Amino acid sequence: ETLTDPSYAGQIVLQTAPHIGNTGMNHEDPESRRIWVAGYVVRDPSRVVSNWRADSSLDDALVADGIVGISGIDTRAVTRTLRDAGSMRGGIFSGDAAALSEEEQLRIVREAPAMAGQNLSAEVSVTAPEVTPAVGERLGNLAVLDLGVKQSTIDNLAARGFEVHVLPQDSTIDEVLSIEPVAVFYSNGPGDPSASGDQIELLRAVLDQKLPFFGICFGNQLLGRALGLDTYKLPFGHRGINQPVLDKQTGRVEITAHNHGFAVAAPLDEVFDSPRGYGRMEVSHIGLNDRVVEGLRALDIPAFSVQYHPEAAAGPHDANYLFDRFRDLVVATLEASK
Numbered sequence: 001e002t003l004t005d006p007s008y009a010g011q012i013v014l015q016t017a018p019h020i021g022n023t024g025m026n027h028e029d030p031e032s033r034r035i036w037v038a039g040y041v042v043r044d045p046s047r048v049v050s051n052w053r054a055d056s057s058l059d060d061a062l063v064a065d066g067i068v069g070i071s072g073i074d075t076r077a078v079t080r081t082l083r084d085a086g087s088m089r090g091g092i093f094s095g096d097a098a099a100l101s102e103e104e105q106l107r108i109v110r111e112a113p114a115m116a117g118q119n120l121s122a123e124v125s126v127t128a129p130e131v132t133p134a135v136g137e138r139l140g141n142l143a144v145l146d147l148g149v150k151q152s153t154i155d156n157l158a159a160r161g162f163e164v165h166v167l168p169q170d171s172t173i174d175e176v177l178s179i180e181p182v183a184v185f186y187s188n189g190p191g192d193p194s195a196s197g198d199q200i201e202l203l204r205a206v207l208d209q210k211l212p213f214f215g216i217c218f219g220n221q222l223l224g225r226a227l228g229l230d231t232y233k234l235p236f237g238h239r240g241i242n243q244p245v246l247d248k249q250t251g252r253v254e255i256t257a258h259n260h261g262f263a264v265a266a267p268l269d270e271v272f273d274s275p276r277g278y279g280r281m282e283v284s285h286i287g288l289n290d291r292v293v294e295g296l297r298a299l300d301i302p303a304f305s306v307q308y309h310p311e312a313a314a315g316p317h318d319a320n321y322l323f324d325r326f327r328d329l330v331v332a333t334l335e336a337s338k
Contacts (some may be wrong), residue, residue: 003029003037003061006124006148007217007259009190010115012039012090016079022046024054025061031150035061036124036190039092040069041078068092086235087261089114115261116233120191121147121199121218125169129179132157132164139330140182141165145199147218148189152311156320157185160327170198173205183212183330186219188309193221193231193262200225207278207301212333214326215305217260223296223305224264228275234292237261238308241316244288245308247295253288254318256308263307264293271299278303302333 002013020042040062049057062069063141070092082088091109100108125146132154139161144154146166157164165179169189176184184206186199194199203226206213215223221231238258245256262265266272268291271282279300287294295306304326310319 001031001150001152001174001197003035003067004032004257005188006032006036006152007119007188007190008038009036009124009148010038010118011190012041012092013037014041014073014075014082015043016074016076018043019155020045021058022049023051024049025056025058026053027055028053031126031152032148035065035067036148039090040067041073041092042069043069043073043075045069045071047150059062064265068094070094081234087115087237088221089162094176113213116192117195118191119195121196124148124189126166127168127243129168130166134163135159137161138163139327140263140334141179142183142185143167143171143176143181144185144187144319145169145171145176145202145219146189147187147196147199147222149187150309150311153187153216155322156311160323162327171202173202173209176202176206177209181211182334185326186215186222186305188217188259191218192233193218193225196222196225204276206281207303210301210333212326212330213303213305214322214329216332217307217309220294220296220305220307221260221262221264223303224266225294227274227278227296227298229279230265231261231262232265234260238287238289238292243308245294245319246286246288248282248284248286249297255316256294256310256319257316258308260307264296266293266296268293274298302329304329 135158141160142164142168154164184287241257243256243258245254266283268283274281280300283293284297285295297304310322
């Protein structure tokens with residue numbers, strides 16, 4: 001799930017668990033059509049696959065998608081460095097590049113573009129619409145803007161009765177409205193939200209239509225910017241499946257899956273007005289490790305978002321109810337319009 005998560009595009013992933021690869025790879029669990037990480041760092045790669053569901057090895061999968069990995073690294077020591085100094089640019093050199101001098105390798109890394117200011121959604125998005133039928137009673141068409149959507153997200157939405165139309169990241173408001181959606185969804189994805197001006201303007205057009213909206217991860221950041229809030233790069237992003245988050249509406253603490261390097265800047269403990277004139281809004285979820293905004297809720301229009309991954313294919317599933325909350329919002333909006 002991690003390797004095929006489009007949110008990791010352009011990033012090197014380093015695993016703190018020491019032994020990686022013993023479960024192998026299979027064709028059922030991938031979250032997207034390929035491996036998206038820019039590089040992979042582990043301590044001890046298993047050359048033997050010992051899981052009954054595996055149909056290929058980790059090594060074979062990395063080779064097939066042209067992903068360079070490196071092993072024999074004290075990954076926990078590197079993690080401690082990153083936790084002190086913050087995320088930074090890096091490089092893994094192999095083949096002819098491995099023969100370059102340390103000075104030349106360092107120069108290449110330093111000249112690589114930083115994540116801030118990059119719009120990477122075009123690299124991971126579909127280029128033509130794709131449709132997944134609703135499961136069970138059909139609620140209506142759902143427009144999903146693919147900024148790096150995961151398959152498990154599509155499956156969760158279809159399971160709630162939505163016919164899921166996955167649209168390219170450069171879709172226009174006319175293209176969105178042409179499918180006659182009952183709601184709009186913005187997915188997770190890589191890159192800097194401040195560099196996604198077109199997607200922000202599209203979202204404002206969606207909000208102007210009073211269409212119900214739900215965004216996750218990158219979609220949360222874009223909702224924040226559409227409503228007039230700022231975003232900023234975290235010193236070190238939130239990664240992994242054990243991040244505690246408070247749902248202010250229920251008072252419940254959830255253990256959630258995160259993968260983000262940017263966050264929304266907003267008042268945590270008060271209702272405030274949208275700087276862009278969309279009425280009242282509030283922070284709905286708060287990260288308990290560092291008090292980072294983990295969700296937004298508009299009070300005068302049907303829109304909300306969370307910064308984490310409620311689909312969490314690898315677990316935990318504490319936040320899966322958010323798909324039900326979205327369905328309830330859409331049903332209530334449809335009823336009110338009758």
